[in-house]
Amino acid sequence: MDIIVENLVQVWDDGGDGVRALDGISHHFRSGTLTCLLGPSGCGKSTLAQIVGGIETATSGAIRIVDPSNPAVPPAKPGRCSVMMWQSLNLFPWRNVIDNVAFGLEMAGVPREARYARARELIGMVGLRNFEEKACSQLSGGMRQRVALARALIMDRPILLMDEPFAALDAQTKIVMQEELTRIFERMRKTILFVTHAIDEAILLGDEVVVMTARPGRIKEVIAIDLPRPRTQEMVGTKAFGELYDRILHLIREEVLNAMRQQDEAVL
Numbered sequence: 001m002d003i004i005v006e007n008l009v010q011v012w013d014d015g016g017d018g019v020r021a022l023d024g025i026s027h028h029f030r031s032g033t034l035t036c037l038l039g040p041s042g043c044g045k046s047t048l049a050q051i052v053g054g055i056e057t058a059t060s061g062a063i064r065i066v067d068p069s070n071p072a073v074p075p076a077k078p079g080r081c082s083v084m085m086w087q088s089l090n091l092f093p094w095r096n097v098i099d100n101v102a103f104g105l106e107m108a109g110v111p112r113e114a115r116y117a118r119a120r121e122l123i124g125m126v127g128l129r130n131f132e133e134k135a136c137s138q139l140s141g142g143m144r145q146r147v148a149l150a151r152a153l154i155m156d157r158p159i160l161l162m163d164e165p166f167a168a169l170d171a172q173t174k175i176v177m178q179e180e181l182t183r184i185f186e187r188m189r190k191t192i193l194f195v196t197h198a199i200d201e202a203i204l205l206g207d208e209v210v211v212m213t214a215r216p217g218r219i220k221e222v223i224a225i226d227l228p229r230p231r232t233q234e235m236v237g238t239k240a241f242g243e244l245y246d247r248i249l250h251l252i253r254e255e256v257l258n259a260m261r262q263q264d265e266a267v268l
Ligand SMILES: Nc1ncnc2c1ncn2[C@@H]1O[C@H](COP(=O)(O)OP(=O)(O)OP(=O)(O)O)[C@@H](O)[C@H]1O
Pocket: 012, 013, 014, 019, 021, 039, 040, 041, 042, 043, 044, 045, 046, 047, 048, 197, 215
């Protein structure tokens, strides 16, 4: 599904003048591509993901979700065709892996046998075969992340929204999960919005990187990542990767400094 965002503005109620989180965001997120949203803390990345996911409604502007291969079909409702995965995974620790993964289908009334069959497929896909019966409280952070990914994928929605899903992982586990995600993405080709603070992660995963300004969030620049797929960690050391990194770092540094200035002014 294509996600077409037009002049999106979000002003959060803070009991005063309001917090202008997004200020005129327009972008076309193309079907089957992975877009990374990158920007300083508080620039509105999560806000944008939540609005695209239908969890929040924008103050003004429009979102159209359309199937590019079937343009005559009316736009879909944001919440209906997306699923969100957060850093705080919201797994049920007392439930086992398979019941966590199958949760969405259980809520949708899918019979036990059918939902377990699908859950087993996805548990295999994320590399957790034979862990079906383990309680989630007994799993490592990386394994819980895999459960959360399988739980999101089981909904089979065309749009996957990922808000810093790997931020809490140790460096090695993060590398493995990034490679897992690229592998799954190349296989499933969903439209993915991936919020991150990490430039290297954005380049490794993304077809494009949307660099946002300090609050109020606007789009500063969109960088196409033309590295070949499949992507692997070995690419991080290449000249092409380094050039992209430097270019994005330059853009981000300016915005992080702006965000820090804003914070200083708020304290004074
Ligand atoms: N529900 C809310 N109510 C009020 N203000 C909010 C709400 N959600 C976010 N904000 C404010 O909107 C601004 C943007 O927040 P958001 O979480 O979208 O930024 P972000 O770029 O994702 O930040 P970070 O990288 O630190 O997670 C911040 O100033 C934040 O405090």
